[in-house]
Amino acid sequence: MSSIFWITVAGAILTFLTRIGGHLVLSRFERIHPRVEVALNAVPAAVLTTLVAPAIATADWRGLVALVFAGLVSLRFNALTMFLAGAAMIILLRQFS
Amino acid sequence: MDEQIYQRTATGETSSRTQFWEGFVKGLPIMVASAPFGLLFGALAIDNGFTVGEAVFMSASIFGGASQMVGIELFGHNVPAWLIVFSIFAVNFRHVLYSAAVGRRIGHFKPLQGLLSYFLLTDPQYAETEKRAESGKPVTFIWYLGVATPIYVMWVLEAWIGGLFGNLISDPHALGIDMLLPIYFLGLVMGFRKRDNWGPIVIASGVVSIIAYKTIGSPWHVSIGALAGILVAVIVAKPEKAQGKD
Structure with missing residues (x-):
């Protein structure tokens, strides 16, 4: 078997451990403390934001315009519309400006 | 059907x-x-x-x-x-x-x-x-x-x-x-x-992840920024929520 195969197998096992690990640790506790509950409720916004922020800090002006535009669209429309609008905006700006 | x-x-x-x-x-x-x-x-x-x-x-x-x-x-x-x-x-x-x-x-x-x-x-x-x-x-x-x-x-x-x-x-x-x-x-x-405290969480995660991205580097900015956001949520949570009465 190639080294790519074994790297992939090891990467897949460790990835699975990250996906089940948080639950395995937390499920050892009988009761979840309310503060922990607050922390868990913050997970979506806290983690997902970190996947956007560096792009905001490093994007060219076209990228920033596309992000702001998509953000505004998301206030009124669903996620798919927002994504397609943002994608259209960045492609147009990169092609024509 | x-x-x-x-x-x-x-x-x-x-x-x-x-x-x-x-x-x-x-x-x-x-x-x-x-x-x-x-x-x-x-x-x-x-x-x-x-x-x-x-x-x-x-x-x-x-x-x-x-x-x-x-x-x-x-x-x-x-x-x-x-x-x-x-x-x-x-x-x-x-x-x-x-x-x-x-x-x-x-x-x-x-x-x-x-x-x-x-x-x-x-x-x-x-x-x-x-x-x-x-x-x-x-x-x-x-x-x-x-x-x-x-x-x-x-x-x-x-x-x-x-x-x-x-x-x-x-x-x-x-x-x-x-x-x-x-x-x-x-x-x-x-x-x-x-969701509760979405604004403060997003700002904390965003700012800290950008700083970590520029200093420590990727991919650690994700975990560090996320922990900052979670920490802010825990700190600013209303007392009654923190006691589980929501």
């Missing part, structure tokens, strides 16, 4: 087929948004010395876009194998937080259902599960599979198609590929804007 599909049973539970399709409808936009990356991954994997079979195997077994990109990128640079594996792990480390949080939503799944569900726990899968729980509808295994099925099946197929036709993507930058993922994740962030 079987009309019973759309009827509620006596217990008030919707039928499992309805639940599957409710999930499927949520999975479709995610499938569309992830398609460019699935194809790009297949194409770049071939560029970096993978066979089409190896690219498909990686998409099928790891099922995590960003970590797969990092994996093939490092492989192309002759980095030691253990470091590639560790980098994949580091990029995916954020899932520990999803895992801890989503256990409250899917803890009632049967053991084997649970194992499969945690394997399928991607960023959008997690976001949809949280939103479903928030809306008060039941998070069932069938619904969860409905979300995951179109995403997973297409993700694996795209590695194959991208591997076969990869050289058709000549200029990823002109197509804005580098901005698609941030735009997509911004949409997920906005989807949670009605």
Whole structure:
């Protein structure tokens, strides 16, 4: 078997451990403390934001315009519309400006 | 068409087929948004010395876009194998937080259902599960599979198609590929804007992750920024909420 195969197998096992690990640790506790509950409720916004922020800090002006535009669209429309609008905006700006 | 599909049973539970399709409808936009990356991954994997079979195997077994990109990128640079594996792990480390949080939503799944569900726990899968729980509808295994099925099946197929036709993507930058993922994740962030203290959490996570990105570097900015946001949530939580009276 190639080294790519074994790297992939090891990467897949460790990835699975990250996906089940948080639950395995937390499920050892009988009761979840309310503060922990607050922390868990913050997970979506806290983690997902970190996947956007560096792009905001490093994007060219076209990228920033596309992000702001998509953000505004998301206030009124669903996620798919927002994504397609943002994608259209960045492609147009990169092609024509 | 079987009309019973759309009827509620006596217990008030919707039928499992309805639940599957409710999930499927949520999975479709995610499938569309992830398609460019699935194809790009297949194409770049071939560029970096993978066979089409190896690219498909990686998409099928790891099922995590960003970590797969990092994996093939490092492989192309002759980095030691253990470091590639560790980098994949580091990029995916954020899932520990999803895992801890989503256990409250899917803890009632049967053991084997649970194992499969945690394997399928991607960023959008997690976001949809949280939103479903928030809306008060039941998070069932069938619904969860409905979300995951179109995403997973297409993700694996795209590695194959991208591997076969990869050289058709000549200029990823002109197509804005580098901005698609941030735009997509911004949409997920906005989807949670009605939650308590969303603003302070987003600002803390955003600022700290940018600082960490510029100083310590990727992928650690994700875990560090996320912890900052969570810390702010814990600090600013209203006392009555923190005592569980919400």
